[in-house]
Each structure stands twice: as structure tokens, then as C-alpha cells.
Amino acid sequence: MALADWLDRRRGWDRLPPPLGLLTLMGLRNRLRQSNLHDTGLPEATPELIERAADPTHRSRRSVDGTLNDLESPLMGSTGTRFGRNVPLDETFREAQPALLDPNPRMISRELLTRERFLPATTLNVLAAAWIQFEVHDWFSHGKNEEENPWELALAEDDEWPERPMAVPRTRRDPTSDEDPGTPDTFVTDDSHWWDGSQIYGSDERFAAAARSGEDGKLRIEDGLPPDDLEQVAAAARPEVASNFWVGLALLHTLFTLEHNAICERLHREFPDWSDERLYHKARLINAALMAKIHTTEWTPAIIAHPTSKYALRATWSGIVGERLGRRLGHLGSGDLLSGIPGSKTDHHGFPYSLTEEFVAVYRMHPLIPDEFSFRSVAGDELLEERTFPELGADHVRERLGEIGVANALYSFGVAHPGAISLHNYPRFLQRLERPDGTRLDLAATDILRIRERGVPRYNQFRRLFRLRPAETFAELTDNPDDAEQIRRAYDGEIERVDLMVGLYAEPKPKGFGFSDTAFRVFILMAARRLKSDRFFTRDYTTKMYTQAGLDWINDSTMVGVLLRHDPTLAPALRGKTNAFTPWARVG
Secondary structure (H helix, E strand, C coil): CHHHHHHHHHCCHHHCCHHHHHHHHHHHHHHHHHHCCECCCCCCCCHHHHHHHCCHHHHCCCCCCCCCCCCCCCCCCCCCCECEECCCHHHCCCCCCCHHHCCCHHHHHHHHHECCCCCECCCCCHHHHHHHHHHHHHHCCCCCCCCCCCEEECCCCCCCCCCCCEEECCCCCCHHHHHCCCCCCCCECCCCCCCCCHHHHCCCHHHHHHHECCCCCCECCECCECCHHHHHHHHHHCHHHHCCCEHHHHHHHHHHHHHHHHHHHHHHHHCCCCCHHHHHHHHHHHHHHHHHHHHHHHHHHHHECCHHHHHHHHHHHHCCCCHHHHHHHCCCCCCCCCCCCCCCCCCCCCCCCCCEHHHHHHCCCHHHCCCEEEEECCCCCCEEEEEEHHHHEHHHHHHHHHHHCHHHHHHHHHHCCCECCCCCCECHHHHHEECCCCCEECHHHHHHHHHHHCCCCCHHHHHHHCCCCCCCCHHHCCCCHHHHHHHHHHCCCCHHHCCHHHHHHHCCCCCCECCCHHHHHHHHHHHHHHHHCCCCCCCCCCHHHHCHHHHHHHHHCCHHHHHHHHCHHHHHHHCCCCCCCCCCCCCC
16 A cells, blocks of 8 residues: 555556556555545434344335445434545534635636636537436435525625625534534435435435336336426425436436336346335346446546546456456455455445545536537437527426437437536536526535535645645646636635635546546545445345346446437447447437
8 A cells, every 4th residue: 555655656546557557546545445534423223223124125125215224234324314524524624714715705616617618528428417417416415404594705896696795505514513512513415325326216205105106116207207296296305406407317317217117127027926016126226236337337437538547447346357257257255356346245444334525525527517508310410409508407307308309318418528627617507506496506606615614625635635745836736827827816825725626627637537636536435435335236236136137137238228228219329339428429
């Protein structure tokens, strides 16, 4: 591990020959597991929950609220538990006012983040931008704060924001934070921390029940889309998430609802006597694992397309023996080096599993979303419509897809580029976002404030805590001299005040990377942890739990395969494609 640190500091893992770079990344991950996992506390399980953990029926399925994944600690990772940390807890105290609001997040939004012209990420497509939001809705939500005590941001004289001052709702706090006033604030999740497909299946019983058809394990689908009343249930249960819904999310929700139902049909042929309940839960296991595989082996290698990182990600899932040989040999040993994490021994690496505030912070990738969209025909590439993002939002999803058609929308997303994750490329509509309830929000300013509010260190200190060299000058922050000067002015020459998100967007990226190397450090640690801590991806990733048909489904499926399974008309655009998140071929 010390050698890995030395090589990384001396040369950089991305500049090493791939075999040595891979060994360096493995050493860095082990060091991160030692130094960058910090527990914020977990409540004691109730006797009733402990009793359920002993019930074979509950042990063989994912629960709605994420309980019973770790059978010895049944609350671990469940809805309502705390986010963990990747930095020491004494580094996570929120700055006191006025320092917390300095520099003004609205000023940072306007001067450093505003999209002056669209900067495309030419190695990706817009489907990749929709995918990460789709996955984030499974991973974390801080819930809605009902308190009437927002942060208030002063506005410049030339700022045309309609209300003064700008009000930004606070993050909902964990009420148990007050039990020990000497500790930093903690925050709790409205989703489970597990990679369990909750964006499709729900995090509460009401939504989960409303999503099901009650026949053969299937989910409801009407006229090719999830039913309208399900959207209403979602809006009532999770208004802060439902208001973010748009055509891109609708496409992926539809696609993986159909995938769930296709899995049910396959299982029903194999096990015709299985009940609706058993088919549903088994199909959910399989579908959630498939989404995790697609994210690990397809989406992530598309956005961080360095040869070393691409190999490392494939090895995370299939090990160094690879998928083809691994299928013939089975899982070799209890570790994950040879055959990958699925099927290996569960390991929390000394700390109860949870997602972390630092992981949330580095996944703020809103620049991926364009402001404007062109919709084209999959039959001949002719232009059908041009729309702004607000015209694709929650109130317009069914109308737009009724006009355009699901196949044409998927094709249009497949051939178009998202935005690059960089300064001066934040979607303008998100800086003046109007929610269905009429409230307005500058999401860029909110992103900046949220990271500060939750006690995530600013950029230089964040790098120190991940054993990276801090920037000593503004010129070291970025390879763009104009950006360096703009950042210097915005932060009044105080480099230690530069916000984490600004530093991440400004930082020069490794070859093939769509996001920064600093963010990648958190990813090295947490991406594998989401799999390694989950018994359904490790010790219970077996034929007994999934069935051989289920494991074959996961092994045989890719995102390209999922798309073609549910819409063969996409075949000309996907011919020869091995990664659906890179630009598709134009037809016609």
C-alpha cells in the first residue's frame, strides 16, 4: 500500500503501464479502506426485526426498506439510517455563519458555473446522462425538510432573481444529532443505502404495492409506460424526487419495468408453480443485479475510459480471469481477485455499511444534462421535434412520449452528446428551476451550499484527507488560465476557500475521464463497497438464491441487449455496439 501511494504521487496511476497501474489502484483501494471509512452510528435493531432476520422467507428477498441485508445487523443500510463519512468526523463540522455562506453560492453559480455555450462530452451519449440520475434515485435521497428556516442568500444588484433574498431549503437533519452536542450533524437517507433497484420498486410499502400487477410477479405497465396513478403515488410519497422526473428517467423506468416483466416470464417458464410473490421477489433480485452489472461494466467504463480503469472495473465484476473463463470455472475461492466480487465473501472492512456524504458530493454531475434536445426518427434520422428541458419535465412526460414515441426518444438520446462535467457548463434551466409546486431553485447554488452544509471539506482539505497534494496556486487548480483567474477573483485570492465542486469541475482529468481524479478516489473506495458489503452480491450470489436461470440472465445481458429485447427497431443504430452509453450510429 505504501508503494502504491509512492507510485501514485510520483507518477500518477494513470501514467503507469496498465498492469502496474492496476496494482497501484488495488493498493490505493486497500489504503482507502483503512483510512477513509468512518462510522456515524447505527441504531439497535428491535426484537421484532431480529426475529424476522431468522425467517427464511425474509432472508431470501430484498426488503422494501433495506432492512435484513446484513442478518447480524438488520438495520444496516436501511431507510432512515445515517449517511457515513469518508473523512474523519472531526473534519465534518459545518462552518459557522457567515463563513458557511462565503463566498456567496449564488455568486459562484453565476460567475463560475453558468453555461456560456454548450460544451459536449463527445465520447458519451445523453442516455448516459439519464442513466446516472436513474441510478442516483436508487442510491440516496436526504428527504424533504418541512421546516420554515431556509438558508438566505443575498443577491447582487444586477441579479434578476424574483425573490430577495434567495431562500434555499436546508437539508433535513437527523434529530438524534442533538443527543450529543459535541459531535457534528448527521443526516439520514430516505432510500436504502443498498443497490437494490428502489427507484423502480419503491422504498415504502405503498409505492411497492401500487407498482405491482398482482399476476405472475409482474409490475404494472399501461400503453407502454408505467401507469399514471403510480406517478401520483410517487409524488405523494416522495415529492422532492417526483418533481425531478423527466423524459430521460421515464425511458429508463419503462425499460427496466419491462425487463422485470421479461425476467418474470422466464422464471415462470422454468418454475410454473411459483406464486406471484415468489416470482416478483426473485425477478427483483435479478433485475437489481443486472442494473448493478450494467453500471459497473458499461456506464462507468464509458465515462472513465482510461485503459487501466476500464480493466479494473471489468475485474471488479468478473475478476482477472474474465467473464468467459469465469463462467466455465465458477467462482474461484472466497476472495474477489480471481473471479470478481459477485459470489465472493461479504466484507464491510471494519465499518457498518452506508453510503457517505462525500460520495453524494462527488456524484453531482448536473452538467451532463443539455438545455436543448433534438428528437429524431429511428427509421430515418429525420428531425421530429426540438425541445428545451423544461418541456420534457414531470408535467409533460406522457405528452412528449406520446408525440415522439419511446423508440424515437431512445434513439435520439443514443445519438446525442451530453455536456462535459466542467466549469461554465451547468444547465441554465437548472439555475432557474421552477418545480411543479411553484417554488424556484438555483440548483447550482444549492449544490454548492449542500456540500458545505453537510460538512464536506472544501477542495484542498478534501484532497489532503485522501492523501492527494493540495493546489498551492490557482494556476494548479486547472489547465485553463482564464478559469484560474476567474476562480481567484471569486474566492478573493483565498485558495483554501475553493469549494469542492468547483475544484472537481476545474481539475484536469486523466486521459479518457469524464470526471476528476479527486472524485475517482471516492469512487475507488465506494463503488466496490456497494457490492462487497451486500450479501446479495457476495455470499448469497448463488444459484440457490438467484436460480441458474437468473444468473444466466445477468451473465448474458448487456444494456445493448436490454434495449434490443424491448425494442428491436433500435438494431440499426446499435449494430456492432458493445457499450450503449457511447454514441450510437446515425441511421438513414
